[in-house]
Amino acid sequence: MTDIGKKKATIYDLSMLSGASPSTVSAVLNGSWRKRRIKEATAQLIQKLANEHGYTANLQARGLRSSRSGLVGLLLPVHDNRYFSSMAQSFEAQVRSRGQCPLVVSACRDPEEERKVVATLISYSIDELFIAGATDPDGVHKVCEKAGLKHVNIDLPGTLAPSIISDNHEGARMLTQAIIERAQEDGPLSPDDLYLFGGRNDHASHERIRGFRDVKRALLGADPDVCIQPTGYSPAMTARAFEAFYEGHGKLPRAFFVNSSINLEGLMRFLALHPHETFADIIVGCYDYDPFGSFLPFPVFMIRQDSETMITKGFAILDADRRPPITHLVRPTLVPPRTALTGPLDALKDIE
Amino acid sequence: MTDIGKKKATIYDLSMLSGASPSTVSAVLNGSWRKRRIKEATAQLIQKLANEHGYTANLQARGLRSSRSGLVGLLLPVHDNRYFSSMAQSFEAQVRSRGQCPLVVSACRDPEEERKVVATLISYSIDELFIAGATDPDGVHKVCEKAGLKHVNIDLPGTLAPSIISDNHEGARMLTQAIIERAQEDGPLSPDDLYLFGGRNDHASHERIRGFRDVKRALLGADPDVCIQPTGYSPAMTARAFEAFYEGHGKLPRAFFVNSSINLEGLMRFLALHPHETFADIIVGCYDYDPFGSFLPFPVFMIRQDSETMITKGFAILDADRRPPITHLVRPTLVPPRTALTGPLDALKDIE
DNA sequence: AGTCATTGCACCATCGATTGTGCAAAAAAG
DNA sequence: CTTTTTTGCACAATCGATGGTGCAATGACT
Numbered sequence: 001m002t003d004i005g006k007k008k009a010t011i012y013d014l015s016m017l018s019g020a021s022p023s024t025v026s027a028v029l030n031g032s033w034r035k036r037r038i039k040e041a042t043a044q045l046i047q048k049l050a051n052e053h054g055y056t057a058n059l060q061a062r063g064l065r066s067s068r069s070g071l072v073g074l075l076l077p078v079h080d081n082r083y084f085s086s087m088a089q090s091f092e093a094q095v096r097s098r099g100q101c102p103l104v105v106s107a108c109r110d111p112e113e114e115r116k117v118v119a120t121l122i123s124y125s126i127d128e129l130f131i132a133g134a135t136d137p138d139g140v141h142k143v144c145e146k147a148g149l150k151h152v153n154i155d156l157p158g159t160l161a162p163s164i165i166s167d168n169h170e171g172a173r174m175l176t177q178a179i180i181e182r183a184q185e186d187g188p189l190s191p192d193d194l195y196l197f198g199g200r201n202d203h204a205s206h207e208r209i210r211g212f213r214d215v216k217r218a219l220l221g222a223d224p225d226v227c228i229q230p231t232g233y234s235p236a237m238t239a240r241a242f243e244a245f246y247e248g249h250g251k252l253p254r255a256f257f258v259n260s261s262i263n264l265e266g267l268m269r270f271l272a273l274h275p276h277e278t279f280a281d282i283i284v285g286c287y288d289y290d291p292f293g294s295f296l297p298f299p300v301f302m303i304r305q306d307s308e309t310m311i312t313k314g315f316a317i318l319d320a321d322r323r324p325p326i327t328h329l330v331r332p333t334l335v336p337p338r339t340a341l342t343g344p345l346d347a348l349k350d351i352e
Numbered sequence: 353m354t355d356i357g358k359k360k361a362t363i364y365d366l367s368m369l370s371g372a373s374p375s376t377v378s379a380v381l382n383g384s385w386r387k388r389r390i391k392e393a394t395a396q397l398i399q400k401l402a403n404e405h406g407y408t409a410n411l412q413a414r415g416l417r418s419s420r421s422g423l424v425g426l427l428l429p430v431h432d433n434r435y436f437s438s439m440a441q442s443f444e445a446q447v448r449s450r451g452q453c454p455l456v457v458s459a460c461r462d463p464e465e466e467r468k469v470v471a472t473l474i475s476y477s478i479d480e481l482f483i484a485g486a487t488d489p490d491g492v493h494k495v496c497e498k499a500g501l502k503h504v505n506i507d508l509p510g511t512l513a514p515s516i517i518s519d520n521h522e523g524a525r526m527l528t529q530a531i532i533e534r535a536q537e538d539g540p541l542s543p544d545d546l547y548l549f550g551g552r553n554d555h556a557s558h559e560r561i562r563g564f565r566d567v568k569r570a571l572l573g574a575d576p577d578v579c580i581q582p583t584g585y586s587p588a589m590t591a592r593a594f595e596a597f598y599e600g601h602g603k604l605p606r607a608f609f610v611n612s613s614i615n616l617e618g619l620m621r622f623l624a625l626h627p628h629e630t631f632a633d634i635i636v637g638c639y640d641y642d643p644f645g646s647f648l649p650f651p652v653f654m655i656r657q658d659s660e661t662m663i664t665k666g667f668a669i670l671d672a673d674r675r676p677p678i679t680h681l682v683r684p685t686l687v688p689p690r691t692a693l694t695g696p697l698d699a700l701k702d703i704e
Numbered sequence: 705a706g707t708c709a710t711t712g713c714a715c716c717a718t719c720g721a722t723t724g725t726g727c728a729a730a731a732a733a734g
Numbered sequence: 735c736t737t738t739t740t741t742g743c744a745c746a747a748t749c750g751a752t753g754g755t756g757c758a759a760t761g762a763c764t
Contacts, residue, residue, distance in 0.1 A: 008474075008499060010720055021744045026721055036723090037742055054498060059475040060421065061720035063412045064749045071476075078441060079456075080696045085437040089430060092458055101472055104431070104456050106444055109700050120453055122360075123411040124423075146406060147360060234700050235692075262700070268643050268692040291620050292644035340587075340620040344432045348461050348586050348614070362750055373714045378751055388753085389712055413750035416719045 009053040017053075018046050029057065069125040070099070075117060075140070076106045077133045077233075081262055082290045087132060087154070087307035089344035094311050100127065109233065111136035115143050122147045128318050130154050130311070135202075137161065150323070152314045154307075157203050157327045164313045166305040167329040168204050171287060172211025174334045176257060178301045179285040180219050183255040186281065191222040195245070197229045198238050198259030198266070205230060205259060208287055212257050227253075231263065238266025246274070252282050261288035289335050291343075299337040306330050361405040369405075370398050381409065415477050422451070423478040427469060427492070428458045429485045433614055434642045439484060439506070439659035441696035446663050452479070461585065463488035467495050474499045480670050482506050482663070487554075489513065502675070504666045506659075509555050509679045516665045518657040519681040520556050523639060524563025526686045528609060530653045531637040532571050535607040538633065543574040547597070549581045550590050550611030550618070557582060557611060560639055564609050579605075583615065590618025598626070604634050613640035641687050643695075651689040658682050 011025040018025065020042060027033040028046040049055075063069035072095045076084045088104045095102040103126060107114040111134075118140050121129065129151040131140050137158030144151045144161075157163030176194075183189045196212050199205030209228055217223040231241040238258075246252060258264045264286045271279060282298045289304035309330050317323055335341065363377040370377065372394060379385040380398040401407075415421040424447045428436045440456045447454040455478060459466040463486075470492050473481065481503040483492050489510030496503045496513070509515030528546075535541045548564050551557030561580055569575040583593040590610075598604060610616045616638045623631060634650045641656035661682050669675055687693065 012720075022721080023723075023745075024743060026723090027743095030722080032722090037740090039742060042742080056471055056475045058416070058477065058720050060412045060415045060477050061749090062722075064410070064416050064751090065720080065722045067749070069412060078697060078700060079431065079437040079444070080434065080441045081437070082432065082434070085431040085433070085440075088437075088456075089432045089458065092431070101476070102457065104440075105454065106441065119408060123408050124453070125410065125412050235694075235697055262697060265643050265692065265697065268647055271647055272690050272692045290644055291617050292642055292648065295620055295623060295649070296644065296647055297649035338624050340617065340624045342587075345430060345587055345614060345617065348430060364750075374750085375715075375752075376713060379713095379753085382752080384753085389710090391712060394712080410750050413719090414752075416721090417750080417752045419719070 008058070009050075009055045010058065014046060014049050014053070014055060017049050018042075020046060029055065030062075063125050067125060068127050070101055071103050071121075071124060071126040072098075072100045073103045073105065073118075073121045073126045073129040075114065075121075075129065075131050075134060076104065077109045077135075078106050078262075079104070081288075083261055083288045083305060083307070084132065086344055087311070089347075090308040090311050091130065093344075093347070094315060098315070107134075109133070109135045111139055114140050118143050122149055130314055131158075131161075132156075134158075137163070150318050152317050152323075154310050154314060155204070155305075158325070160325050162317045162323050162325055163327045164310045164317070164330060165204065165327060166303075166310075166332050168207035168287075169211040169214075170329075171303045171305070171332040171334075172208040172257070173215045174332075175285040175287060175301055175303050176212045176215040177219065178334055178336070179255050179257060179283050180215070182299055182301070183283045186254075186283075189220060189255065191216065191220045191224055192227065193254040194220065195227045195229060195253040195256040196259070197231055197241055197256055198233065198263030199230045200232050201230070208257075208259060230259075231266070233260065233262050235262060235265040235269055238263040239269035240266075242267060242270035243273075246270070246278070252279055254281065255283040255285075257285045257287070259287055261286060261290045261293060264288070264290070264293055289341065291340050294335060294337060294339050301337060302335040302339075303332045304335050304341065305332045360410070361402075361407045362410065365405070366398060366401050366407060369401050370394075372398060381407065382414075419477060420479050421477040422453055423455050423473075423476060424450075424452045425455045425457065425470075425473045425478045425481040427466065427473075427481065427483050427486060428456065429461045429487075430458050430614075431456070433640075435613055435640045435657060435659070436484065438696055439663070441699075442660040442663050443482065445696075445699070446667060450667070459486075461485070461487045463491055466492050470495050474501055482666055483510075483513075484508075486510075489515070502670050504669050504675075506662050506666060507556070507657075510677070512677050514669050514675050514677055515679045516662045516669070516682060517556065517679060518655075518662075518684050520559035520639075521563040521566075522681075523655045523657070523684040523686075524560040524609070525567045526684075527637040527639060527653055527655050528564045528567040529571065530686055530688070531607050531609060531635050532567070534651055534653070535635045538606075538635075541572060541607065543568065543572045543576055544579065545606040546572065547579045547581060547605040547608040548611070549583055549593055549608055550585065550615030551582045552584050553582070560609075560611060582611075583618070585612065585614050587614060587617040587621055590615040591621035592618075594619060594622035595625075598622070598630070604631055606633065607635040607637075609637045609639070611639055613638055613642045613645060616640070616642070616645055641693065643692050646687060646689060646691050653689060654687040654691075655684045656687050656693065657684045 014025045015022040027036045028043045092102040107117045132154040137153045141160040153163035213223045231237045285301045287303045289302040366377045367374040379388045380395045426443045444454040459469045484506040489505045493512040505515035565575045583589045637653045639655045641654040
């Protein structure tokens with residue numbers, strides 16, 4: 001309030017004003033003053049001046065000197081998806097509560113872009129990095145390692161760094177079972193009636209497909225390959241797969257498992273082009289939770305991945321002394337159709 | 353590749369290796385070497401060495417010296433919402449294409465938190481700031497001004513800095529008209545059949561409510577106050593408002609306008625507690641677009657705000673010499689029910 | 705050969721904070 | 735009234751990059 005629009009106050013300014021040396025000012029303001037045996041009165045004077053002049057430390061200078069920035073990075077495939085944005089939200093809260101500053105960036109599942117983005121983060125001397133859903137976690141790992149940057153993988157595992165991922169196999173089993181049981185309420189379900197769409201050649205997809213096939217075989221007795229349609233992650237490709245099926249069969253499968261909410265958007269694109277009757281009786285499972293997706297005009301079972309716990313575990317691992325490249329599983333939960341879970345949004349400040 | 357896990361190379365290391373002075377190395381690596389009349393051969397030698405040793409500039413040091421960081425901030429209320437996460441996605445792309453680094457943070461619509469978060473960003477010497485959906489834009493403005501930080505408001509306007517917002521009045525008119533016309537297909541609509549839920553005491557809500565009332569009065573002849581329910585922004589409060597209406601009337605209004613997709617989540621919470629018949633025939637308008645929200649089991653008209661254009665305009669304003677505190681309107685678009693728009697997700701690298 | 709312009713680069717202060725070290729003054733001990 | 739200990743702080747180097755300034759070497763020109 002005291003200075004109007006001036007340059008920001010530095011420890012040198014406060015040094016002049018207080019008559020103390022810059023190093024004393026620094027010690028007072030960064031809390032190390034007791035250790036440095038600064039008189040209480042001196043400290044208070046300096047703190048008062050700092051408040052009056054709205055002093056805030058220049059974190060670039062601090063970071064340069066101490067080679068720590070207080071920045072913690074989170075690398076996402078995209079922001080624009082409830083799973084990842086909810087992860088960003090949890091991440092932010094936890095980073096803040098540790099007194100650090102979150103830096104959330106996305107790299108569009110492009111391995112080259114992933115490495116470039118991480119290199120940029122490294123240039124800012126970030127202290128730690130969470131790598132979520134990277135296409136090439138090990139490639140990113142190498143970049144981090146060269147820079148001596150602590151990091152963990154979230155959601156998609158790597159082989160070189162510790163990974164914390166959803167228990168995809170178990171989650172897929174729960175989801176598949178739920179779909180089957182629900183579909184059987186409408187009459188017997190043949191193996192040809194149950195498909196899986198989406199996913200690709202990554203660990204998560206493999207495990208989910210494995211879980212799906214296990215349960216399907218156990219409950220329906222067979223598991224033809226044709227029912228597995230790994231369309232990649234894009235909504236466009238997924239929509240094309242639904243379209244192709246529809247053209248071949250004149251309808252959608254009675255029940256199907258969608259690999260992620262991004263793939264589920266592909267289903268929306270299909271739906272937009274077809275009348276309501278086309279999908280009047282389908283049963284859908286989606287490996288991801290989205291509050292609106294849960295209320296679509298057909299039953300949608302969803303899997304809510306526990307990104308909050310993943311982040312928490314991630315920090316625990318980063319804080320540990322040794323960080324062996326082990327994969328930790330976090331159990332997701334099955335969300336029945338028409339369920340509105342509370343989430344980070346409820347942290348919104350509002351007249352409650 | 354050459355150094356394994358060592359400390360990062362600096363211009364001093366390259367200076368030793370090349371025999372040139374640190375300032376020459378610096379000039380070569382930051383591109384100012386022609387201006388400094390460095391011999392082409394010298395430059396190439398240094399660049400070769402830099403590549404071999406995987407040199408990347410320490411951006412904290414550069415930022416400290418040049419008092420610019422290359423960071424551009426975006427302050428959001430929350431990540432976990434398609435409107436804001438899509439804004440984050442556009443923002444990121446545009447910041448990257450300008451060769452800067454995006455820094456997206458959220459502040460939970462808490463004015464105190466907003467200022468604190470911005471103060472942190474300022475400590476990192478960010479170059480520019482986009483303030484999106486701030487509860488107290490002018491409070492944030494003051495913090496920015498003291499630090500000499502260029503900034504614009506997005507989505508919610510302030511009086512002290514330039515603002516770029518959705519044309520809320522026009523958007524609300526379009527949306528209201530669409531709801532009414534659709535509802536009238538099912539028979540005559542009385543003014544008591546059309547409600548508005550959500551929003552609060554902010555500029556956007558005012559304008560939307562004004563647009564709603566204008567059109568309602570024009571088309572339905574009346575516009576009773578009781579039909580306006582500004583429940584705040586939280587899903588919980590919005591759900592409570594639906595619940596209250598339902599208790600009083602045994603049903604939901606035939607048609608209603610929901611102020612935002614966050615409020616629409618409140619509707620989901622209500623729906624989860626009630627049988628399907630409760631809302632078999634409702635017509636909903638939501639001032640925000642969400643791809644799954646568009647396919648709910650009743651007609652949902654949505655307004656897609658053009659955050660891409662808002663960000664573009666924001667940069668144009670920041671780049672301008674003068675920045676008068678003017679409010680710029682960006683026209684949103686009406687999205688009919690059952691529409692799957694393409695979006696940032698389509699930038700995902702995938703087998704297309 | 706002498707003057708002048710140009711080329712090519714090195715030197716050094718600087719950005720703001722951190723931190724190891726040293727030293728005077730005050731307090732305690734003898 | 736010394737000697738020792740403790741208190742309280744100042745000094746200066748450092749982190750890595752930037753950019754103004756100065757100066758030697760080379761070439762051009764008279």
